[in-house]
Amino acid sequence: MKKALVATAILCALAPAAWGQSKAPVRIGVINPAKTLVGKQGIQGATIAADLINQGGGILGGRKIELVVYDTNFAPAEGVSAVQRLLTQDDVKIVTGEVSSSVALAVIPVVEAEGALFIATVPKHPDVTKSSYNGIFRLNSTTDMDSASFDAYLTKAVRPGKVAVLAENSDFGRLTIANIKKLFGNKVVYADTYGMQQNDFNAMVTNARASGADMVCIAGSNMEQYGNILRALSDLKFDGKRCIMPGILNSEGVRIAGAAAEGAFSADIYLPTLGNSANAAFVAAYKAKYGNVPEKIELLGFESVTIAAKAMDQAGTATDVKKIADAIRKTTWKTPRGTVHFDASGQAVSGGLIMIGVKNGALAPLGK
């Protein structure tokens, strides 16, 4: 009897510890340039995903999702340091996020060396999904995927006579200039790049206007810069079409440009007005927490954590990366933008782009 009492006491003492261990949260790493607006938007999207999953009871029999967030400051070295810390000190197996392709490309070898999984959200560089390691995924569309939809719209619906391109001095900007030249040939009458810290665009816009172009294409991811270019085009009375390359234009950029953005057009993989239940739940939860409507960057943050968590749940493990990667690949995911599946390289595929334009100070679908 005495022995039974002692055994019961030991069991009672150990039970809460064992229960607590089984319900320990599952940690997902989030890396982003957290001090920038775009980085903040991605983190907020990821946070909503964790909130909704936790409110629904968590994963793997009731374990909550806990996000471990690090700032990469757009610097590859800081990105590598953050991922090393996540994988070696923070008990993380899945890392999501990032905006910069340079940072994403720098962290991939670390993820591979540690046998972990990385879901890149915003980076568009083609090499992000060219790793032979099968634990690398990307949610954003690539420049080639964008071109497949957008080029046809430009040549068949917009049909400019002469084209000017103003592009940021980055891989993306230079690639865009090359693509536009390939698409329009000698119709491209002016093309120049601007520095990532430039904030006065009157000289460039003056040259673009003087070139006789009837369409100006802007390829720059910084909304402050494309907003200022739109304002300069308006100030210098450019009356042609203004095209923002796909995946860039958002409502904050439109607000910054003000009336100068009216009539500008672009294309993207997501609009918050899409009519499906997953989007309604996402927009409502985001609006309730942050007071505004989410857009593409928030969506990508949301998708990254949602897919990571659900894949762990499907695979029945939070640590077996191969099983989780297989679950990501074999599933067609229902997300706020519709359905998403991943090809063999880990690239997300979700159908064509939505053509969007600025009408009455807001983004609206244009129709194909």
Added chain:
Amino acid sequence: MLDLLLQQAVNGITQGMAYALIALGLTMIFGVQHVINFAHGEFFMLGGLVAALATTVLGLPYVVGVGAALVIVALVAVLVDRLAVRPLLDTADGQSTVLLSTFAVSLLLYQGVLTAWGPNPERVEGLAGVLSLGPISVTYQRVLVLAAGVMLLGLIEWVIRRSLVGKRIRAVAQSAYAARVVGVDVASVRALTFLGAAALAGLTGALVAPISLFSPTMGQHVIINAFVVVVIGGMGSAIGAVVCGLALGILEAELSVVIPQEIGSAIIYALLLVALFVRPQGLFGKVAR
């Protein structure tokens, strides 16, 4: 082609005036205190922030925002001077220490604004409308920057050359020791110069923000060009800062007509580097003895 060159000249002069005003404050502090103020760009940023808060957040008229920027940045500068400049300047190796302390202040101001405001850029509603002169278009806000710049440069020139305060500033710039011997309150002159230069940066930030938008990073971006202008013009030379600021703006704009913009900037800086080899003291600087 003439229309294009004229338009670029107007673009360049307005941009160059902003360079000149920022560089002028930086060079004034160097001329009088012989220190490099790394926080100068953040004074410029604070001016833009105050203008944004006053106009966009509080809905006050733009002129109130400009006045508030001047006053608030001057008050911040008094604090910075009292805490991070004045106590260190006369210590052993004081000039190097102040360089570090102003760098620390710059980080503090930037991170403070980033934490309180966030990374979001913000519109600042300045003067609306565009002035059209035949084929040339220029916004009224740019005209304001130009006009205010000319007036401020004239005022500073008058104060430095004609007023008693200006004589004292020049005396301290030449030799703080000699100025002290003849009864000039060197500490007050230095503090006044620091405050004036910071207020000028704040005012410039409020004038430029409607053109470039307010952003917490605007001070970090602008300070690099300002340093280049000051070094090329001659450390401590007011005329050097103004001439080189305007020349940089005009050259950048005009060269963009014939060559890609970033190559144009690289050529300008390469030429200026050559000029420094010929005149290491800067184009308008005096030879150190």
